[in-house]
Amino acid sequence: MKTNEVLEKLRWRYATKVFDAGKKISGDVWEDVEESLVLTPSSFGLQPWKFIVVTDEVVKERLVEHSWGQAQVADCSHLVVLTALQNLNEDDIEKFIVDTHEKRGGELVALNPYKEMMNGFVGSMSEAEVNGWAKNQVYIALGQLMTTAAMMGLDACPMEGIVPAKYDEILGLEGGRYSTVLACPVGFRSEEDKHSGLAKVRYSRADVVERL
């Protein structure tokens, strides 16, 4: 893809304020969006996350009031709720090592140094720090999702402004190992959304990039 085409897509995207509730993403395209979520990179490759895709209109409606009233949660085609694994531990690392071995073959013991490095990294942190680290990874997923959606010609609206505890309750995550971090409605912008015509507000390159 030419670099200017990539930029064109990044300029085309914006945090969509009004979705066309009547326009739904086709099943085939959505499968590819999900696949892009699966492919998200993460620290050590540990993937400390789960993505909940909500299309149930009743559930979407219930989430609006816990999303600072933002109607995009209900009006989008597919709502992605990005959750983080809590208290990642040695068993999670073991599961990842087993999966690595299954996919790449070779001797399982050859992965011991990698496993020990990860155990050492996680073991050096408090629970709060481990959860903060997992949350950071979820923001990578959000970044990739927004960019990928733009490349695919889909609209999205990243949302920090939600009540994670209420999301957890409504999505049935309570008592489980995953907690809501972010929401990202995906779909198609409404022609009525005046925000799509507004100038993009970004600081100049000289303000945010420094060459050394």
Next chain:
Amino acid sequence: MKTNEVLEKLRWRYATKVFDAGKKISGDVWEDVEESLVLTPSSFGLQPWKFIVVTDEVVKERLVEHSWGQAQVADCSHLVVLTALQNLNEDDIEKFIVDTHEKRGGELVALNPYKEMMNGFVGSMSEAEVNGWAKNQVYIALGQLMTTAAMMGLDACPMEGIVPAKYDEILGLEGGRYSTVLACPVGFRSEEDKHSGLAKVRYSRADVVERL
């Protein structure tokens, strides 16, 4: 861009372990990478970051020992150091509001509710929380950078494994408002890098995506 082409690029990318030190990204292409960094979305649009682009070979070499010895920092074409604004405050919000007004026109006072919402949001958090939030935004930038680089056919290697304080020292950030969070060498993979041929390790879609 077709969705399967996007996936093809995401499968092509990997955390590059060995860069071809002799291959440099052209000036034109790099300008577009920087522009993609500028275009990164952030919460409220506040862009609490600065991106330091290091091509000075001496500086790159000095950073290797503070990057768990990872040679990619020196061998890449362009090293991007992603930094977060510390202690974002009302003046930063005012600056953003002024910039918004300059780019979009209209009445400045019309932006007051938006300004007050942001001040309320930031004011409700401790300094550590504000800095944690800014750090999260930097992870969005990392996600977009990795995805964008892949679309452009460039290789990259996200790195949490660095010593931020040492980076700050070497990059002259000490005493300033920005602190190092992450590094991301960008360039071209070496043909010698055996990691490019390894199977990608990701959990199955059934493991990480749940439909509701």
